Amino acid sequence: MEWLSQLGRSGLRFFERLGRGNLFLFYVLLGSFSLLGRGRLLLQQMYSVGVLSMLIITVAGLFVGMVLGLQGYNTLVDFGSEESLGVMVALSLVQELGPVMTAVLFAARAGTSLTAEIGLMKTTEQLSGMEMMAVDPLRRVIAPRFWAGFISLPLLAGIFSAVGVFGGYFVGVGLLGVDDGAFWSQIQNRVDFYDDVLNGIIKSIVFGFVAAWIALFEGYDTVPTSEGVSRATTRTVVHTSLAVLGLDFVLTALMFD
Amino acid sequence: MNTDNHNMDDVLVHVRGLSFQRGERMIFDDIDLDIMRGKVTVIMGPSGTGKTTLLKLIGGQLRPNQGTVEVDNINVHRLSRSDLFELRKRMGMLFQTGALLTDINVFDNVAFPIREHTQLPEALVRDLVLMKLEAVGLRGARELMPSELSGGMARRVALARAIALDPMMIMYDEPFTGQDPISMGVLVQLIDKLNDALGLTSVIVSHDVVEASAIADFIYVISNGKVVGKGTPEELQASDSAWVQQFINAQPDGPVPFHYPATDYLEDLLAGVNE
Numbered sequence: 252m253e254w255l256s257q258l259g260r261s262g263l264r265f266f267e268r269l270g271r272g273n274l275f276l277f278y279v280l281l282g283s284f285s286l287l288g289r290g291r292l293l294l295q296q297m298y299s300v301g302v303l304s305m306l307i308i309t310v311a312g313l314f315v316g317m318v319l320g321l322q323g324y325n326t327l328v329d330f331g332s333e334e335s336l337g338v339m340v341a342l343s344l345v346q347e348l349g350p351v352m353t354a355v356l357f358a359a360r361a362g363t364s365l366t367a368e369i370g371l372m373k374t375t376e377q378l379s380g381m382e383m384m385a386v387d388p389l390r391r392v393i394a395p396r397f398w399a400g401f402i403s404l405p406l407l408a409g410i411f412s413a414v415g416v417f418g419g420y421f422v423g424v425g426l427l428g429v430d431d432g433a434f435w436s437q438i439q440n441r442v443d444f445y446d447d448v449l450n451g452i453i454k455s456i457v458f459g460f461v462a463a464w465i466a467l468f469e470g471y472d473t474v475p476t477s478e479g480v481s482r483a484t485t486r487t488v489v490h491t492s493l494a495v496l497g498l499d500f501v502l503t504a505l506m507f508d
Numbered sequence: 509m510n511t512d513n514h515n516m517d518d519v520l521v522h523v524r525g526l527s528f529q530r531g532e533r534m535i536f537d538d539i540d541l542d543i544m545r546g547k548v549t550v551i552m553g554p555s556g557t558g559k560t561t562l563l564k565l566i567g568g569q570l571r572p573n574q575g576t577v578e579v580d581n582i583n584v585h586r587l588s589r590s591d592l593f594e595l596r597k598r599m600g601m602l603f604q605t606g607a608l609l610t611d612i613n614v615f616d617n618v619a620f621p622i623r624e625h626t627q628l629p630e631a632l633v634r635d636l637v638l639m640k641l642e643a644v645g646l647r648g649a650r651e652l653m654p655s656e657l658s659g660g661m662a663r664r665v666a667l668a669r670a671i672a673l674d675p676m677m678i679m680y681d682e683p684f685t686g687q688d689p690i691s692m693g694v695l696v697q698l699i700d701k702l703n704d705a706l707g708l709t710s711v712i713v714s715h716d717v718v719e720a721s722a723i724a725d726f727i728y729v730i731s732n733g734k735v736v737g738k739g740t741p742e743e744l745q746a747s748d749s750a751w752v753q754q755f756i757n758a759q760p761d762g763p764v765p766f767h768y769p770a771t772d773y774l775e776d777l778l779a780g781v782n783e
Contacts, residue, residue, distance in 0.1 A: 380607030385596040
């Protein structure tokens with residue numbers, strides 16, 4: 252019987268947390284209207300969340316594209332269709348790897364820093380202090396960070412994919428001798444904006460929403476101790492990665508329907 | 509019902525029948541308090557008696573299980589969120605750590621509530637901030653970041669921030685804890701002077717008996733969720749309550765025992781031998 256009540260307890264805890272997470276999201280979205288007149292707050296956060304993540308996204312995109320170029324070439328050359336390398340690289344990046352890899356890297360680079368920042372603000376009573384100054388931290392601190400993450404992630408995914416295609420081009424055309432014109436013209440012919448690119452954009456918008464929500468909620472809901480903050484930071488990466496991969500499957504299934 | 513026969517207009521914070529429970533633990537059990545306008549009221553008690561919790565109850569950050577808290581004749585826990593925020597603009601609170609925003613400098617920290625709540629032109633904000641900083645003696649430190657401040661300076665900046673919107677009252681959470689004698693003296697003097705100069709009402713939560721008594725107009729002593737003593741510093745000194753005497757005179761043993769409850773000492777020692 253002990254295990255049954257244990258199961259019940261953890262079940263209850265899970266749903267309680269889920270409820271808190273949803274309420275949190277509701278109030279953040281509600282508080283977002285106050286951002287309209289205060290674009291500066293949003294810009295500041297887009298800088299620290301988005302611009303500062305660009306280096307890791309660019310470098311990762313380049314390498315992923317280069318690996319795709321190398322692997323793709325080795326497979327395609329057996330069938331004599333190495334001219335399709337560009338399409339293969341571009342489609343893999345735009346539909347799958349761009350949004351997913353960017354979201355996972357985003358969780359590791361920006362998500363953790365958001366969680367730790369908010370968690371430490373809670374631990375050091377900065378959030379309480381704001382509340383006592385009649386400033387709502389959900390509006391002043393959380394909402395700008397949420398929208399910054401939401402807007403930045405799709406843009407970063409775009410950069411990831413674009414840089415990745417150049418990585419594939421560098422390996423395929425530059426090193427392995429695929430025809431330059433064929434590489435680009437095949438991409439131009441076979442990558443469709445609505446079917447391929449738009450689907451990737453939709454994915455990265457969903458991921459941006461989820462990644463920003465999880466990172467900020469974990470920070471806001473953290474147990475205000477150093478151990479609590481460290482656990483929350485870990486949870487951000489684990490939960491975001493799992494949520495992104497799971498949602499990726501669901502979205503892909505829906506899009507190929 | 510007014511048990512203390514104060515004139516109601518003189519009472520700024522009116523606490524009646526307040527009970528607060530955290531989990532199974534009773535933090536406050538039906539306590540009554542009156543904080544008088546314009547006075548310095550000190551709430552004393554040993555660590556862990558929920559003194560900070562009391563401030564959070566007054567500020568509306570926590571809800572009591574029972575009882576009422578009225579600030580300026582407004583029931584704090586009946587207010588909507590926006591009305592509560594309106595009331596808080598008139599209440600300052602100084603947290604134990606200062607709770608300064610760590611990513612902006614001293615000047616911007618003090619300017620923060622002014623910029624958030626008013627549309628004043630930046631030149632006026634600057635003057636206001638410099639006046640508040642001058643009052644706490646840190647006008648020269650305006651460019652420093654919070655990480656560059658000592659504990660006492662951080663509290664003074666937080667104090668400047670707390671008075672930025674000219675509140676009617678300030679709540680101090682353990683303002684003297686962990687201060688060296690000089691910054692302790694500075695803080696004691698500042699709290700006292702600001703209270704008189706700005707016509708504030710001050711509520712200080714503290715266990716530093718000497719410093720707090722020096723500026724207190726009235727003291728409440730809280731233990732185990734009850735008010736165990738109250739009065740002016742002189743009245744408390746003369747109190748015949750053994751508990752109050754132990755606390756005020758810092759005696760290690762008394763009604764609050766030195767030993768955590770345990771079995772008989774000799775039996776306990778011999779238990780290892782007999783096994």
